[in-house]
Amino acid sequence: xxxxxxxxxxxxxxxxxxxxxxxxxxxxxxxxxxxxxxxxxxxxxxxxxxxxxxxxxxxxxxxxxxxxxxxxxxxxxxxxxxxxxxxxxxxxxxxxxxxxxxxxxxxxxxxxxxxxxxxxxxxxxxxxxxxxxxxxxxxxxxxxxxxxxxxxxxxxxxxxxxxxxxxxxxxxxxxxxxxxxxxxxxxxxxxxxxxxxxxxxxxxxxxxxxxxxxxxxxxxxxxxxxxxxxxxxxxxxxxxxxxxxxxxxxxx
Numbered sequence: 001x002x003x004x005x006x007x008x009x010x011x012x013x014x015x016x017x018x019x020x021x022x023x024x025x026x027x028x029x030x031x032x033x034x035x036x037x038x039x040x041x042x043x044x045x046x047x048x049x050x051x052x053x054x055x056x057x058x059x060x061x062x063x064x065x066x067x068x069x070x071x072x073x074x075x076x077x078x079x080x081x082x083x084x085x086x087x088x089x090x091x092x093x094x095x096x097x098x099x100x101x102x103x104x105x106x107x108x109x110x111x112x113x114x115x116x117x118x119x120x121x122x123x124x125x126x127x128x129x130x131x132x133x134x135x136x137x138x139x140x141x142x143x144x145x146x147x148x149x150x151x152x153x154x155x156x157x158x159x160x161x162x163x164x165x166x167x168x169x170x171x172x173x174x175x176x177x178x179x180x181x182x183x184x185x186x187x188x189x190x191x192x193x194x195x196x197x198x199x200x201x202x203x204x205x206x207x208x209x210x211x212x213x214x215x216x217x218x219x220x221x222x223x224x225x226x227x228x229x230x231x232x233x234x235x236x237x238x239x240x241x242x243x244x245x246x247x248x249x250x251x252x
Contacts, residue, residue, distance in 0.1 A: 003065075003108075007044035007072030009206040015046060017142055017243055018104060020190035021132060022050035025103050028186055028249050029130035031055060035098035038062070040087050040119055041105030045073035045080075051101070052077055061097070063090060087115030095124040100252075102131040104245070106171065107163035108209075116178035123252035129180055132188050132247035133165035140244040142192070143211050146204060149229040150214060153222070160210050171248040180250025191242045197231050200241070 003010070025047065031037055031054050039048045042062035051060045057077060063085040064070050073082045085091050087102065087109050100119040109115035119129045134141040136159070139148065147159040165171035175183045194200045207216050215223060 003043075003209065004068055005206060005208050005212075006068060007076075009203070010044055010069070010208055013203040013206055013208040013212070014104070014142065015044070016192045017190040018043070018046040019049075021103055021188050021245060022047040024188040025101055025130055025132050025247060026050050026054055028188070028247055029099045029101055029128045031099050031101075035059065036061075036096070038090075038092070038097045038100040038119075038122060040090070040100060040102040040115070041065075041108070042073050042082065043069045043104075045069075045076045045082075047101060047103045048073055048077055048080060048082075052080060061092070063087075086110070088118055090118045090122050092122040094121055095127075095252075096122050097127060098124060099128045099130065101129075104132065104134065106131045106165045106174065107133045107136070107160070109164065112164040112174050113177045116174055116180065120178060120180055120250075120252040125252055127252045128249055129175070129252055130247065130249040131165070131171065131175075132245040133163075133171055134160070134243070134245045135166065135168070135187075136160040136163060137167035138244070140242075142241060142243055144243075145230055145233045145241075146211055149226055149233055153225055153229060157214060158210070165246060168246065171246045175248050175250040178250075180252065183248060183250040186247040186249070187244050188247050189242070189244045191240055193240050194238060196237045197234065200234065200239075201227055201230065 039062040057079040061081040100123045150157045
């Protein structure tokens with residue numbers, strides 16, 4: 001699995017959804033004027049852009065472990081403090097932010113509780129930590145049909161349903177384990193329209209994340225089988241894919 005891909009590849013793979021989730025997650029965290037905020041696992045900067053809109057670039061910091069994404073986020077938001085770092089080792093002092101957010105990131109943290117604990121550390125006492133994670137266990141994700149087809153063809157395929165926070169209630173459990181208080185759960189949603197099946201399928205071949213890694217491991221005949229099974233499961237084009245992600249907020 002890799003996120004060392006171009007920003008353009010990630011944008012086509014997930015960007016049309018993440019750009020819709022950002023305002024909802026920021027609202028859950030009650031991000032507003034006068035705050036200093038941090039975007040953890042910023043990717044190419046979808047949530048970062050929403051935070052800049054709300055509080056101004058000088059009040060936003062962002063981190064990501066991918067060199068490619070850090071470079072893209074810096075290019076797109078040149079006055080934002082963007083650094084290469086993991087959630088588990090944030091390069092900031094204690095209580096540096098009023099709110100710390102992680103969009104579609106917790107499920108990829110090497111140690112989710114440690115990552116959330118670090119997010120709490122850099123947030124002032126009483127400040128907000130918020131995150132969202134796709135409902136992989138419920139299949140309500142941009143990849144629901146993909147993983148359904150992949151598992152039909154190969155029951156041993158490693159889908160994303162077991163990732164941290166991917167089932168109902170688990171993200172809140174992780175927040176509590178990290179020591180956050182007053183934890184609240186929510187759901188955020190997004191949808192995307194596709195004019196053709198190929199518009200939906202092609203980004204899956206770019207090697208982004210677990211789904212992209214799965215496609216790249218397949219032989220060409222197996223890849224063809226997967227593509228055609230996905231085509232059968234999806235509505236005739238044009239079609240819309242609706243999604244939902246679990247979200248949580250807590251106080252540092």
